Amino acid sequence: MTPRLLEIENLDVRLTAGRAARPILDGVSLHVGRGEAVGLVGESGSGKSVTCRSVLRLLPEGAEAAGSVRVDGEDVLTMSAARLRDLRRNDVSMIFQDPRASINPLRRIGDFVTEGMRAGGMSRDDALRRAAELLESVGIREPRAALRRYPHEFSGGMLQRVMIAGALAGEPRLLLADEPTTALDVTTQAEVIAILTGLRGERSMGLLFVTHDLELAAAICDRVYVMYAGRIVEAQTAGGLFDRPRHPYTSGLLAATPRLESDRPPRGVPGRPVSLAEAPAGCAFAARCAHARPACTRDVPARREIDGAHVACLRAEELSHD
Numbered sequence: 001m002t003p004r005l006l007e008i009e010n011l012d013v014r015l016t017a018g019r020a021a022r023p024i025l026d027g028v029s030l031h032v033g034r035g036e037a038v039g040l041v042g043e044s045g046s047g048k049s050v051t052c053r054s055v056l057r058l059l060p061e062g063a064e065a066a067g068s069v070r071v072d073g074e075d076v077l078t079m080s081a082a083r084l085r086d087l088r089r090n091d092v093s094m095i096f097q098d099p100r101a102s103i104n105p106l107r108r109i110g111d112f113v114t115e116g117m118r119a120g121g122m123s124r125d126d127a128l129r130r131a132a133e134l135l136e137s138v139g140i141r142e143p144r145a146a147l148r149r150y151p152h153e154f155s156g157g158m159l160q161r162v163m164i165a166g167a168l169a170g171e172p173r174l175l176l177a178d179e180p181t182t183a184l185d186v187t188t189q190a191e192v193i194a195i196l197t198g199l200r201g202e203r204s205m206g207l208l209f210v211t212h213d214l215e216l217a218a219a220i221c222d223r224v225y226v227m228y229a230g231r232i233v234e235a236q237t238a239g240g241l242f243d244r245p246r247h248p249y250t251s252g253l254l255a256a257t258p259r260l261e262s263d264r265p266p267r268g269v270p271g272r273p274v275s276l277a278e279a280p281a282g283c284a285f286a287a288r289c290a291h292a293r294p295a296c297t298r299d300v301p302a303r304r305e306i307d308g309a310h311v312a313c314l315r316a317e318e319l320s321h322d
């Protein structure tokens, strides 16, 4: 059987250093197929970024990981440093929330976009030609002139397009996007999303899209994973999530999203999210859950399949969240 493009299995991440020692992720499993768009959704601190960054072995300082993170069958957590460099350059790319924080303001756009290609041995002229094509493919007009400009000459939205062009330079099979539109205004957000979904289709590139916005994830992804306190609590097709969310947390997130056609205020998920380190015994969501029973605070519910959905809630079979 051909291995999946991305397969994370039972990933535990914990900080080990002294007083800061604490768990961050507990048994995270997810996969992304070739050309598939997959969302990873949850409130702040749930562990989305740590999960996403683990695919490039970018773990927090002093963190230890157990489990496996395989890209096309190769375990990223145990591969050699040389292979990891190669993987980051050619196979998996990442874009971040704030493009300004991840680009050197003193270097021209052209240097940024051509960096990986030059390091891979491409001539300067070829790399610049290719960089201009890439900028054009993300909707930057006069790409040759843009290559000579500096980051401060671009708006946030334009700079995120440049980041996407840079991420595509190695022709990755998988693109990791960590809240790529959160820092942008709504119109620009929509444009960047359109570029990402267009590129995914054209290049049949896998996409792992990290966001706190469940509705956005469901709109652009084939499948969505919902995270709470360092664990995956639900995984479903995007359509399935809308039609029939199975975990009370997922239902809460859907209800929390303000809808244009409704003038009712969003209900939201009551209470405050917890991190895995703060999570009490049993289901970490129990304290905020209207459906919790004493049994919910005993054991962490196992993730199981119900009609194609994967859900970690003790009461999933009996509850209907319509």
Ligand SMILES: Nc1ncnc2c1ncn2[C@@H]1O[C@H](COP(=O)(O)OP(=O)(O)OP(=O)(O)O)[C@@H](O)[C@H]1O
Pocket (backbone or CB within 6 Å): 015, 024, 042, 043, 044, 045, 046, 047, 048, 049, 050, 051, 059, 060, 061, 212, 275, 276
């Ligand atoms: N570099 C780090 N050093 C120490 N702890 C970290 C580091 N990065 C993340 N953590 C901890 O890991 C947990 C998960 O963080 P993570 O950034 O993955 O959450 P998130 O769901 O992406 O949230 P956000 O939407 O706020 O980015 C948090 O409790 C956070 O404090």
